[in-house]
Amino acid sequence: MFIHNFKYSLKVLFRNKSLIFWTFIFPILLGTFFHMAFKDIENNETFHAFDIAVVNSPYYENNTIFKKAINEASKESDNKLFNVKVVNKKDASKMLENKEITGYLEFSNSDVNIIINDNGIYETILKFFVDEVNSNKKIIENTVNEEISKGNLDYQMVISNVMEKLNETVEFKNISRSNLSYTMIEYYTLIAMAALYGGAISMYIINKNMPNMSSVGKRNSTAPIPKSTLLLSGLLASLVVQITxxxxxxxxxxxxLKIDYNSNIWLIALLAVVGSLAGLSLGCIIGTILKTNENAKSGILIAVTMFLSFLSGMMGITMKYVIDKNIPILNMINPAAMITDGFYALYYYGFESRYIFNILSLIVFSLIMLLISSISLRRQKYDSI
Amino acid sequence: MKKIIEVKNLSKSYKNLKAIDDLSFDVYEGEILGLLGPNGSGKSTTINSILNLLEFEKGTIKIFGKIMKPDAYDIKRDIGVIFQEVAVFEELTVYENIDYFCGLYVSDKLLRKSYVEDAINLVGLKEFTKFYPKQLSGGLLRRLNIACGIAHKPKLIFLDEPTVAVDPQSRNNILDGIKKLRDDGATIVYTTHYMEEVEMICDRIIILDKGKILAEGTTDELKSLAKLEEKITLEVKKISSKVVDEIKTFKTVDSVIQNGNNLVITYKKGKDNLGELTSFLHSKKVTYSKIFSERPTLNDVFLELTGKDLRD
Structure with a gap:
């Protein structure tokens, strides 16, 4: 039965002109539009070191790790990230206001604040730089504490272990890549959007299995097959269509369009596939839990997808930063944030823990959504159809 | 006779509206039971409740002697349902649609192939197997809808107004098909508005209104419930009002309506009303060009039981 329903679900989905337009043709049209719009920018735009400021304070002076990292990143070399000026807060604000700098860093006892006015590629790099150093700092602190708790007081040994851990865990590279471009970010966004569109396909499948949503759903509900079998086989077909x-x-x-995804193409593809699964599961849960008509559900799905994308920074990275800073849990459960964060992490650092964390988060998110949808469908009885 | 469906004290409301009110009835093996009722009488709600598609407040439903539940797959395997709305995939051809729905019941491919072909032949869609639903006329679409519901050769079939908006040729084809299914051993629950269909194919009829059973029985049994027994219409050249008044005094006459040269006489009961009338007319030297007698139709009974008020 599973294969039978899977086979016919594939036929139904591949022959549905509306779904095929939004899943196959629309992203291609949008990609073509990006290509036409950003071709010139792409040709002219290459990465150059940008200007930032650091607010001078005892906290900054005592933050050895950050101080070293900033010096390293602003040192004259091919990998130079930014030009840095250490100034007081008033001057830093004024410089930001006059657009002399991309942003400035202000250190407190336990934290680093990034103050930016805009949302662009350089603001993104600045944020990731701070995140990365913070992450390294944490590794160093944890490793040192670990060594001390083990009773290892050999200074050389501790240093060696810390360095080993750093090399194992962090690949702080590629951040100064010379081919950094707006266009690439737009294409990643396009892939993320196309992945999330999977929700529409899974919702179509859900609607075809609910007696209160369609006449076919009514007929399917009288068949001697568990709803979970129909749902899972249909969903698998949806995923295949989405991946195609x-x-x-x-x-x-x-x-x-001759887009060069660099050597990360397989990792991008993996993230896109897992992102599709998350999109499908999102459509599934909206289709299952909401008790409203098909059009209203579609509207809600689009609104939710757009809102999640907005929170994840798909329309400007500042929002993602604001959410990360103030309500981090929101982006931890937001599939759009997981996809974009995965793409950004891949873009800047390659295959490392942050990318893997996003992949795993998306898988966990998808499984939870599918489980809830399945339970909800199995238990559903209808007051009216 | 073996009971295939047992419905006991079934009640179902939509907010404040009682759709089914303490309904109890049985359906026996091999019969076609007609569920007759005006719009909103509870026919479809009854079927949806029996199939456990709807949640109901009270009552028990047994099918094939077992309690019907949403996950009673062994029961569902032997049930076929044809809903009012056409339930097919627009993206699949006629053959694929029937094969898909049949495949939810029959996994053996070879057996399924023969079942699908049987269903196609039964509803007369052999020339249209590669057509998509959009390419079919209303009648053909209805036939496809039926084929999708019965291809797996169910023992119990629910047909919920399957002939709505269908041309007479397709309707005859559908009704013949339903009779053939019954003759092949299936038990059928059939809902419709069309009295002539019920008279043609149903072995037993339940008249429902406002979720309650108003009457139950064979066509003849239901007709006997009517107050009206006979209606005689005659076309006369000339008749005096005195003669008309005399007819009105006949013991079994209910009413006499004169409309130009036509006289319509309705009788409550009585035997040989036609003979008595012709003898009387002869004695009064009244000549007539046409005279005919009609028994009450199911439609008369239906209107008498459910009233003549318009429904939604």
Whole structure:
């Protein structure tokens, strides 16, 4: 029964013109639009070191790790990230107001604040730089505490272990890549959006299995098959359709638009596939739990997807930073944030823990959503159909 | 006779509206039971409740002697349902649609192939197997809808107004198909508005209104419930009002309506009303060009029981 329903779900989805347009054709059209709009920018825009400021304070002076990292990143070399000026807070604010700097860092007892006025690629880099140093700092502190708790007081040994741990865990590289471009970010966003569109496909499948949503759903509900079997086989077909759409998008952007995804193409594809699964599961839960008509559900799905994308910084990275800073839990459960964060992490650091964490988070999110949808569908009885 | 469906004290409300009110009835093996009732009488709600698609407040439903539950897959395996709305995939051809729905019940591919072909032949869609639903006329679409519901050869079939908006040719085809299914051993629950369909195919009828059973029985049994027994219409050249008044005094006459040269006489009861009338007319030297007698139809009974007020 599973294969039977899977096979026919594939046929139904591949032949549905509306779904195929939004899943296959729309992202390609949007990609073409990006290509036309950003072609010139792409040609002119290359990465250059940008200006930042650091507010001078005892906290900064005593923060050895950050101080060293900032010096290293502003040292004259091919990998130079930014030009830094250490000034007082008033001057830093004024410089930011006059757009002389991209942003400034202000250190407190336990934290580093990033103050920016805009949301662009350099603001993003600044944020990731701070995140990265914070992450390294944490590793050093944890490793030292670990060594001390083990009773290891050999200074050289502790240093050696810390360095080993740092090399194992962190690949602080590529951040100064010379081909950094707006266009690439737009293409990543496009892939993330296409991945989340999977929700529409899974919702179509859900609607075809609910007696209060469609006549086919009514007929399917009288069949001697558990709803979970129908749901899972249909969802698997949805995923296949979605992945096919993404493959076409990759083929089109690589071979027609000549987009260079660099060596990360397989990791991007993996993230896109897992992102599709999350999108599908999101459509599934909205389709299952909400008791309203098909059109209203579609509207809600689009609104939710757009809102989640907005929170994740798909329309400007500042929002993601604001959420990360003030309500971090929100982005930890937001699939759009997981996808974009995964892409950004991949873009700046390659295959490392942050990317893996996002992949795993998306899988966990998807499984939870699917489980709830399945339970909800199994238990549902209808007051009216 | 073996009971296939047992409905006991079934009640179902939509907010404050009682859709089914303490309904109890049985359906026996091999019969076609007609569920007759005006719009909103509770026919579809009854079927949806029996199928456990709807949650109901009270009552028990047994099918094939077992309690019906949403996950009673062994019961569902032998049930076929044809809903009012056409329930097919627009993206699949006629053959694929029937094969898909049949495949939810029959996993053996070879057996399924023969079942699908049988269903296609039964509803007369052999020339349209590669057509998509959008390419079919209303009648053909209805036939496809039926084929999708019965292809797996169920023992119990629910047909909820399957002939709505269907041309007479398709309707006959559908009704013949339903009779054939009954003759092949299936038990059928059939809901409709069309009295002539019920008279044609149903072995037993339940008239429902406001969620309650108003009457139950065979066509003849229901007709006997009518107050009206006979209606005689005659076309006369000339008749005096005195003669008309005399007819009105006949013991079994209920009413006499004169409309130009036509006289319509309705009788409550009585035997040989036609003979008595013709003898009387002869004795009064009244000549007539046409005279005919009609027994009450199911429609008369239906209107008498459910009233003539318009429904939604």
């Amino acid at each position: 759409g993404l493959i076409l998008l990759f083929i089109y952007t690589i071979f027609i």
